[in-house]
Amino acid sequence: MRAAPLRGGSAIVGVAESDLGTVAPGTSPLDLMAQAVTAALEDCGLSLAEVDGVFCAASQLRMPTLSLCEYMGLQPKYFDSSFIGGASFQSLAAHAALALEAGLCNVAVIAYGSTQRSARGSFTPQRDMNEYDAPYAPRLPVTGYAMAAARHMHLYGTTRSDLADIALAARGWAQLNPKAFDRRPLTREDVLAAPMVSSPLGVKDCCLVTDGGAAVVMVRADRAASLRKAPVYLLGTGEAQQHHSISQMPDLTVTGAAQSGAQAYAMAGLTAAEIDLVQVYDAFTITTLLFLEDLGFCPKGEGGRFVQDGGIAPGGRLAVNTSGGGLSYCHPGMFGLFTMVEATRQLRGEAGDRQVARHDTAIAHGNGGVLAGQATLILGTQSTL
Template sequence: MSGFPRGRTAIVGAAVLGIDSRPGFSAMELLAKASLAAIADAGLTPADIDGVFSTLSEDPFSAMSVPEYLGIRPKMVETTRTGGSAFQIQAMWAALALDAGLCDAVLICYGSNQRSGAGGLVRSGGTPFPYEAPYKPRNPTTAYALAAQRHMHQYGTTREQLAEVAVAARKWANLNPDAFMKGDLSIDDVLGARMVSDPLTVRDCCLVTDGAAAVVMTRADRARDLPQKPAYLLGAANATWHRNISALADLTVTAATEAAPRAYAQAGVAPADIDVVELYDAFTINTILFLEDLGFCPKGEGGRFVADGAIAPGGRLPVNTNGGGLSCAHPGMYGLFTMVEAVTQLRGLAGERQVSGAKLALSHGNGGVLSSQAVTIFGTDEVL
């Protein structure tokens, strides 16, 4: 039996901002604005926060600089460096710390001015790997293209099926006033776009935007007295198999296959119970791989599963309802945005993109090149 504190902690505040990528704000300023908005959303003040779990891409000391900037003196700090999966991992640690009484209110926050501050230039960092560096891969895109090519070869997945993912994401984004990219997008548009790394065109690749996101977590007994509808954390798990793509044993299978069963077991639910799925879709192949690895369809069936608008508005499974990293936002690390969207759906506040009757939401994070996988499952009080 899992020792995870199922439903004993909850997200009570959430915010995103800065996706419009207007020049002039630093990553820290964007993070601070989102953090203060999330704290206010929770009906709290910065003085109520005694745990700060923060990430800034360019600041290895953000565990100290973020609390200083916000004027908070926390009992606990944390700054997991697993890329886009860091925030789901931080939510897991926050739940454990809150349940143990080590702190009372945890802020999880991230900010980036990747687009306006760097002119759209993206670099994939990390220690050079001698078996990859000589070939000068354009990572992360090259690594994901390898996974896409392998999935196509092994399971017959088509470029049209990859394009379905991008088209579905755009349809959701068109319902989201905060999404960075809107407008019509067809399968032919995706296939005919500029090739970046075969088989991935520019429309198969995530956006490069600014943006910040933040959530506030506290214990369930306190959450019920705060103004917003709590999103209870029912299960959380992560797994890491590699850093570089050449070390992944099977390019079509990720560590989500290990993390997801643990998260489901903690939550006491199955994939079929999930109402809303928020995945880290840095590339179209991600959504296909993760739908398989999270148990929504058998391995190799992801391409066929997403066909014919199945994950678009009105389809059989609502996936990436804010538009995802492909059409809503991708400021370097996207994982916290999946969490905010899951909370927004469970609160019933998603406007035109609201999934009716959503009670269970899965928020997933992916770090590196399919490297670190983390899964969190949230629910309303109806599923406690």
């Protein structure tokens, strides 16, 4: 049997979001997942009856694949709800590629939905806290990310102003995205003067809290070319985990993205210099900085300087989080699937005012837990095969 997933052996052929922002009262996570799945199938011209692989992760549903399949009347041949937080969806895409290659399914759907904003005050995600950390009462996840930011500042001289550049870049992209939740003007002073949440991270260093869902449809490459939209091929995948509790992270400034990215680059046969656009999980400004370093776009410790003066904003040296990211576009609990949606739209040339000029290769990177699970996808157009 051939090695799987083969570089370019499967492709994303449909993507969609559900309603985003604040949804109507009574809307459930399953409603949003089903909205997104229906729209993603319409995007590629496939029918619900053709779906025989279902891949889900959710924070509000105990058994999301079973729930979604019942809701939509699906009886798939293969399903998977492996959960590693916000990195689940990149991991599930790799699993879907394996299942497609093995012939276990023919049309795979990856879906997510959350009403985290609407459920504020009544929804508390499960927290598996290390019993030795509990006496210190960390306010997770922000406490953990603040620790990473403080350590990076101590070691490398990174400043809050550098982190503000990341928030400003995200808002700049969001202002080009009509679906973005927060498109209001934002200044450096706004970011730096915002109330502190967990030092050194203020309110504007933290992601949005929204409702929303998304879905991606994948098929084998031999079928992809015959569908409605240009395929976006899976060129490389990688996964890594270093810890669960932030107190056990070996180095607060080096994430598992260094390993997951290296795996994905090796499979794709590409380097960071050959990537046109980057979608990373930006639950906090510090995550963007760490992932840019660990995925090879700048040396360790240079992230602050890399993002300065609009380095990752529209017109900057590298197109990063072109939807507006979790900081300004949407963040319904877990953001990983939305990086795949935006990367696909960019590679297809469908991003409207925020479309980047060079769009043959993209990274879509997911982060789960508190810098714990990392999963990287490298995606490309037909020209990259």
